[in-house]
Amino acid sequence: MAGEVVYLFRAEAASSDPFATRLQAAGYHPLVLPVLSVVWRNTAHLQAALAHPEVYGGLIFTSPRAVEAVRRLGTPPAAWRWRRVYVVGPRTAAAARAMGWTPQGEEAGSGLALARLILQEPWPSRPLLFLCGERRRSELPEQLRTAGFPLEELVVYETRPATPVLPAGASAPDWVVFFSPSGWEAARSLPIKWKQVRVAAIGPTTAAALQEKGVAVMAVARTPTPEGLLAAIQEATSLS
Known part of the structure; x- marks a missing residue:
């Protein structure tokens, strides 16, 4: 009350x-x-991946911090603007929009719900790059990989109590x-x-x-x- x-x-x-x-x-x-305190991980790997948008069909973010991992490296190549971007939740969607993307999946309440949405879309010929935290839930990548969906996963941050x-x-x-x-x-x-x-x-x-x-x-x-x-x-x- x-x-x-x-x-x-x-x-x-x-x-x-x-x-x-x-x-x-x-x-x-x-x-x-x-x-929580945030520690950024695999920064060089992420920077290398972002430099080659032609390798990927799009991006998956399930937290605003994953978007922040990209933002802190500067503006990605313009070609990323035309890649698919999937997100969970309005805060992650807002962070993605601030980067110039038009994200899908904002209403998905969980990684599992987002995975189901992604599987209903036309499958890309190149993998989606899933940027996540060290403690990410397993439902989304497991659901996509079980279906044979092309996916590459990269841990870009960890949180410490x-x-x-x-x-x-x-x-x-x-x-x-x-x-x-x-x-x-x-x-x-x-x-x-x-x-x-x-x-x-x-x-x-x-x-x-x-x-x-x-x-x-x-x-x-x-x-x-x-x-x-x-x-x-x-x-x-x-x-x-």
Whole structure:
């Protein structure tokens, strides 16, 4: 209910967090806590791949960080503009559009759903390049490879837990929200009464990973957006 304290375990703290802004507008008291640090991987390999767009039929991104791995290397050759680009979620889609691409799959809520969408499209003669994190879920590449779809995978970043610091005098949370499975590893050592707090996940992939670790998830956003998270929390609260 409005007035409750919500801890948002985000990758990094930003000056303006859209999830915190939306929750605050609805009467909640959000606190953004960064739980991850990012280490870039295989930069030289990625730069070499981007220099040869003729080798690939397109790109697959399932996280904004994978798009950031490309952006930080500068503007890719213009030929990439005419390659297919597939994404999961609106944040990844927005990052891809900022690079000049017109991505497909924005509404896909998971890698598995995106794989099914890709398989329904005409198959390219050249492989799609899947840029991902070290802890990526296996459903998308497994689904594509099982079908014989041409795919090349490259790990371009990894995330490492970074234990957040609670501000002095911070109120105990009524809700905690996880935006990635690895966020739990960073947050679990905090002095929070985990058995008393309600847990929300930004999507089904994160929820499934948390449940595999024995974390009870009470609310799952149907869309990985500020509105989707707010609706999930409000719905779960009304049913409790």
